[in-house]
Amino acid sequence: MSRDQVRGMTAVLGIGLMGWTCVAWAQQGPVGQGLNEAGRAVKRGFQTAGQAVQGGFQKTRTGVHNMEVISRVYSRLHWDKA
Numbered sequence: 001m002s003r004d005q006v007r008g009m010t011a012v013l014g015i016g017l018m019g020w021t022c023v024a025w026a027q028q029g030p031v032g033q034g035l036n037e038a039g040r041a042v043k044r045g046f047q048t049a050g051q052a053v054q055g056g057f058q059k060t061r062t063g064v065h066n067m068e069v070i071s072r073v074y075s076r077l078h079w080d081k082a
Contacts, residue, residue, distance in 0.1 A: 012049060
């Protein structure tokens with residue numbers, strides 16, 4: 001992971017933690033309901049971010065695998081003249 005990705009994930013986690021603590025402080029009334037909805041929105045954001053990270057990891061893994069295969073095929077064609 002790059003430094004920017006780590007910083008971004010840290011910021012998202014910090015915001016999520018703040019939202020979670022706010023929800024814990026105000027569980028009753030309209031303010032509590034609003035904070036509960038905010039907490040749910042943050043949770044959905046984390047899930048979406050997690051899925052995006054997973055998708056990026058899968059793309060990277062596939063790219064590395066393809067590079068390995070292409071490299072092997074090229075070396076075989078280059079060195080094996082028969």
